[in-house]
Amino acid sequence: PSFFLYLGVGEFLVCMKVTLLLVWLKVFLFLPGWPQLGHAQRLGPPELVLLQTAFWGQRHVVHIKVKKNFCPKLPSVHLRRQGCSPGRPTFVQDDCYYSGYVEGTQRMLQTNDIVYEIEPKRFSTAFEHLIYKLDNEETNFSYFQCGLTDEKIAGQLKIQESINSTLMQSDYTGWWTHHYFLEVAVVIDYSRYLHHDGNLSMVQKEAYLILNGVSDMFKPMDLELRFKGMEVWTKRSLITIENHLVTLKNFCKWKRRGLQNRLPHDIAHFFLKKKFGKAFGLAYDTQACIIRFSCSIETFHDEGIPFYSYIVAHDVGHNLGIHHDTKTCQCGAPRCVMFTKVEVSTKFSNCSYADYWNIGRRRSCLYNTPKPQTVIRVPRCGNSVVEPGEECDCGSLETCNTDPCCQLNCTMTAGVNCAFGLCCHNCMFSQSGTLCRQVANECDLPEWCNGTTNQCPDDVYVQNGASCTGGGYCYGRRCNQRDEHCRQIFGKEAKDADMNCYRAINTRGDRFGNCGITETSYIRCSMADSLCGRIQCENVKEIPVMSDHITLHWTKFENNTCWGTDYHLGIRIADIGAVNDGTKCGPENICIRRRCVSYSTVPRNCSPQLCSLRGVCNNRQHCHCNYGWGPPVCQEKGRGGSVDSGPAPDLRFSIWSEILIFILCLH
Incomplete structure (x- = not known):
C-alpha cells in the first residue's frame, strides 16, 4: 500500500x-x-x-x-491598528x-x-x-453549502460585463504550459484575532497551515501557490461585516484602496469568524488577476485546519473559474473539492481539471514566474552554509567528523588557515599563482590564487564584442556563432539555415518563431530583426534527445529546409533555441535582446591598443596581458594576467620543474 x-x-x-x-x-x-x-x-x-x-x-x-x-x-504580517499604516x-x-x-x-x-x-x-x-x-460518516457538514450559487454566478457576470471587466485574458496561440504560479494575500479579521485570544503567533500559524494545505491540493494541477503575506486587524474590523454578500463587496472595495499596493497579489482572501447561515465562504467567479474582483471571504469557527483548507481551496477554485461539480464529475473519492455541499475532500474532479484548462489557465497573472527570492531562514550552525559569525560550517555530525579543517561548532581547527574555498588546500592557503579557475573557452580568462586568502578572484572574461572563431563575437563569456549554435542542438553536421528561413518563421510571432514573449503574446520579429529571433538550422542528420516539453519543428518551402525549437513560459529550463546575444546579424551588426543593433552600440572602454597590442580587454575594461608582460597596460615585463585575475605563475619555473621531474623519472 x-x-x-x-x-x-x-x-x-x-x-x-x-x-x-x-x-x-x-x-x-x-x-x-x-x-x-x-x-x-x-x-x-x-x-x-x-x-x-x-x-x-x-x-x-x-x-x-x-x-x-x-x-x-x-514582511509576512502587517498589524493594522486603528486603520494606520502597516506595523x-x-x-x-x-x-x-x-x-x-x-x-x-x-x-x-x-x-x-x-x-x-x-x-x-x-x-x-x-x-x-x-x-x-x-x-x-460520523461528521456531516452536508447541511452547509458554498455561498456561490449558480444564480449568484450569473449575477456576478452581468455586473462584471457592465463595467467592461476583462472576463477572458488573451492567451498564447497554440501554447500549452505545465506550470503556473498564483500569489495569494490573506487578511485576518479582528474576530479571528480575538478567537485566538490576541495571540498573533497562533493567528499567523493558522494562516500558514491553511495555505500550506491549499497549496498541496492544487499541486496535481501544476499550480504553485505562493503566499505573498498577510495583514492582521488587531484593534477592530476595518470593514462593515453583515451578511456574506455585503461582506465580500466591502472587503473587495477595501482591498482595492490599499492592500493591492502594500501587498501585490493575484487573489486576496479574508478570514473571519461569523455565522453566515449555511454559507462558509463566497468568492467572485473567474476573477483571479482582476484587481476589482480578485477576492474571497471564508468564515471559520472550530472545525479544524483540514476543513479550513478545504473551504479556501474551494473558493480559490471559483477565483480561477472552476465551477461546481455535476453528477458526472469524478475524482476517485465520494466527493470532490468543488462539490456544492460541504463535504471535505482533497481531490479535484475531471470537470474541475477541464474548467481549469479551459478558463483558469487563461488568467494572465498565472504566467508570471515570481522573481527568485531568498526563503526566510534562521542562521544556524550545521546547515553547511557559512553565515555571519561562523568561520566555517562542516554540516552534519558525520561530515564534521571527517573534516580536518572545521569543527562541529563552526570554528576552524587550531593551526589551520582555512576550511573551504577554491584557494584552500589541506586547510592552508594555496600558493600564489595556483590556478583556481580554468578557462572554459576562448572567451573566458583564467584566475589564480594570491596566497593570502581562501577565495579565488571573481570570474572575469573577455570583453563583450571581441572577435572569436568563425567570425563570431564574444559576449557573456562565450563565442556566439550560428553554425556552432546549430551543432549544439542538432549535432555536428548541422549548420546555420538560409536567410529565408529566418524571415519566414521568425516573423510569424508564434512559439516557433518570435523575437520575445510578453505576458500575453509572442512578439513578431520585424524583417530587420528576424536574424535575432529563434535560431534556424539546416543539414540536420540526427534528431537530438531533448528535455521534456520541448518541440522540434521542421519546415520546408521552395528550396529551403528549416529546423528549430519552440519555447513557452511553461518550460522551466533555459531557452536553447533563442539567438544568443552577441550573434552577428549583419556586416556591422550584432543581436542584443532580440534586436539587430549596430556593433558600435556595444560599450567598450578598453581596446587592444590600450593594452599595447600585448593582451585582451576583460569585461571590467582592464587589460589581461599575455605571458611576458604585466598589468595594467602590458608595457612592462611580467607574468601576464590582469589586476582582476590574481598573480599569474612564473611559467619558466613551471617548465623547469616539469623537466626536472621528467629527468628524475628517467633515472
Whole structure:
C-alpha cells in the first residue's frame, strides 16, 4: 500500500475521532518512538526524512520532504491598528512546512482508504502524540453549502460585463504550459484575532497551515501557490461585516484602496469568524488577476485546519473559474473539492481539471514566474552554509567528523588557515599563482590564487564584442556563432539555415518563431530583426534527445529546409533555441535582446591598443596581458594576467620543474 503523511497540507479530511492511540514519535535520532530510517546530511530540520511507526497491528513507512519557497522573504504580517499604516513585520520560520511530516503539529496519515489524524499531546515532555482513526460518516457538514450559487454566478457576470471587466485574458496561440504560479494575500479579521485570544503567533500559524494545505491540493494541477503575506486587524474590523454578500463587496472595495499596493497579489482572501447561515465562504467567479474582483471571504469557527483548507481551496477554485461539480464529475473519492455541499475532500474532479484548462489557465497573472527570492531562514550552525559569525560550517555530525579543517561548532581547527574555498588546500592557503579557475573557452580568462586568502578572484572574461572563431563575437563569456549554435542542438553536421528561413518563421510571432514573449503574446520579429529571433538550422542528420516539453519543428518551402525549437513560459529550463546575444546579424551588426543593433552600440572602454597590442580587454575594461608582460597596460615585463585575475605563475619555473621531474623519472 502507499502511504501519505499530511501536515495541515496535502489530502485533508475533516477530523472525526473514533479510536485513540497514544504513540511515541521519534523525528530525530535522539527522540524515542518514530525510528528515522534516513535523512539529509545536515544538522537541524532535515530536508528529506523516512519515518516508521506501528499502530493497529501494521507497520507504516512514511517518505516526506520539506516544502521550499512557500513563504518569500518579505514582511509576512502587517498589524493594522486603528486603520494606520502597516506595523512591524513578524518572523516566519521556514522549516515547519513539509509535504508530509513536521514535528509537533497536526497532520494526516493516509494509508489507501484509511485516514488517521496525528496531533501532539499538549504539555508532553517526551514527544508523545495522539493518533485518531477518522471516519467520514460520523461528521456531516452536508447541511452547509458554498455561498456561490449558480444564480449568484450569473449575477456576478452581468455586473462584471457592465463595467467592461476583462472576463477572458488573451492567451498564447497554440501554447500549452505545465506550470503556473498564483500569489495569494490573506487578511485576518479582528474576530479571528480575538478567537485566538490576541495571540498573533497562533493567528499567523493558522494562516500558514491553511495555505500550506491549499497549496498541496492544487499541486496535481501544476499550480504553485505562493503566499505573498498577510495583514492582521488587531484593534477592530476595518470593514462593515453583515451578511456574506455585503461582506465580500466591502472587503473587495477595501482591498482595492490599499492592500493591492502594500501587498501585490493575484487573489486576496479574508478570514473571519461569523455565522453566515449555511454559507462558509463566497468568492467572485473567474476573477483571479482582476484587481476589482480578485477576492474571497471564508468564515471559520472550530472545525479544524483540514476543513479550513478545504473551504479556501474551494473558493480559490471559483477565483480561477472552476465551477461546481455535476453528477458526472469524478475524482476517485465520494466527493470532490468543488462539490456544492460541504463535504471535505482533497481531490479535484475531471470537470474541475477541464474548467481549469479551459478558463483558469487563461488568467494572465498565472504566467508570471515570481522573481527568485531568498526563503526566510534562521542562521544556524550545521546547515553547511557559512553565515555571519561562523568561520566555517562542516554540516552534519558525520561530515564534521571527517573534516580536518572545521569543527562541529563552526570554528576552524587550531593551526589551520582555512576550511573551504577554491584557494584552500589541506586547510592552508594555496600558493600564489595556483590556478583556481580554468578557462572554459576562448572567451573566458583564467584566475589564480594570491596566497593570502581562501577565495579565488571573481570570474572575469573577455570583453563583450571581441572577435572569436568563425567570425563570431564574444559576449557573456562565450563565442556566439550560428553554425556552432546549430551543432549544439542538432549535432555536428548541422549548420546555420538560409536567410529565408529566418524571415519566414521568425516573423510569424508564434512559439516557433518570435523575437520575445510578453505576458500575453509572442512578439513578431520585424524583417530587420528576424536574424535575432529563434535560431534556424539546416543539414540536420540526427534528431537530438531533448528535455521534456520541448518541440522540434521542421519546415520546408521552395528550396529551403528549416529546423528549430519552440519555447513557452511553461518550460522551466533555459531557452536553447533563442539567438544568443552577441550573434552577428549583419556586416556591422550584432543581436542584443532580440534586436539587430549596430556593433558600435556595444560599450567598450578598453581596446587592444590600450593594452599595447600585448593582451585582451576583460569585461571590467582592464587589460589581461599575455605571458611576458604585466598589468595594467602590458608595457612592462611580467607574468601576464590582469589586476582582476590574481598573480599569474612564473611559467619558466613551471617548465623547469616539469623537466626536472621528467629527468628524475628517467633515472
